[in-house]
Amino acid sequence: MNETRLFVLAALARRGPMHGHQIRRDARVDRADLWSRVKPGSLYSALHRMEDEGLIRPIRTEQEGALPARTVYEITTEGQRELRALRDEALTEVDIRPDPVDLALAAAADLDRDLLRGYLEDRITALRARTARIDHQLDRQWPDQSPTDDLIADHARIRIQAEIDWHEKVLDNIDKLIPPR
Incomplete structure (x- = not known):
């Protein structure tokens, strides 16, 4: 179960197109580290992997002032399918790991x-x-x-x-x- 992938796909499905910094901010604001193993620093590499897999696609690049250019992503139809599969897996799998x-x-x-x-x-x-x-x-x-x-x-x-x-x-x-x- 890839919690980072689930978080990113759910964020894009719920809030619409966003760039990586917005998704990372959402992870911090939602305090994802308190209730999941989502690490804000791992989101950018996850975005690139999911783009390569066709789960998300870039729709534009934005740049505000001197800030770096940011790629805005949206979830694809395949990403929606993956989101449903991940959510189903998370809701049906009982995962109590040995300590x-x-x-x-x-x-x-x-x-x-x-x-x-x-x-x-x-x-x-x-x-x-x-x-x-x-x-x-x-x-x-x-x-x-x-x-x-x-x-x-x-x-x-x-x-x-x-x-x-x-x-x-x-x-x-x-x-x-x-x-x-």
Whole structure:
């Protein structure tokens, strides 16, 4: 599932022709990095690949003042088909990826218990910081924020809280994982 491709095609289908800078700005304004693996810096290479594949096409070049010339793209009929396929894939595929922490935990029997505790506490701190970042971003409403955006943010918060709960459970059971020496 290519989230960047889905984001670009959906943006062009929803908002009409745009240049790469507008799409990149939309990714920042929509805070796509909070709820997807879309990285604004990867959008330009994705645009070029999708143009080569006939999913989008350039319709004009614009230049304002001293700014660089910008190519404006629109989605093609083939791009619309790809958008529907990607959206269908994203809505039907349940993708809960294994977390490498599970593998590391399975191989942690020889670790010092306090070291493992420190790793887990650091992970919990990072997860809480991520929740705080989402909350902070949502405290500042953005243009076109919709009930869908709020539900997506809730989904991210709930998933992170589940991770925090699991990490705390591991901490509670650390003596069973690594017996005192």
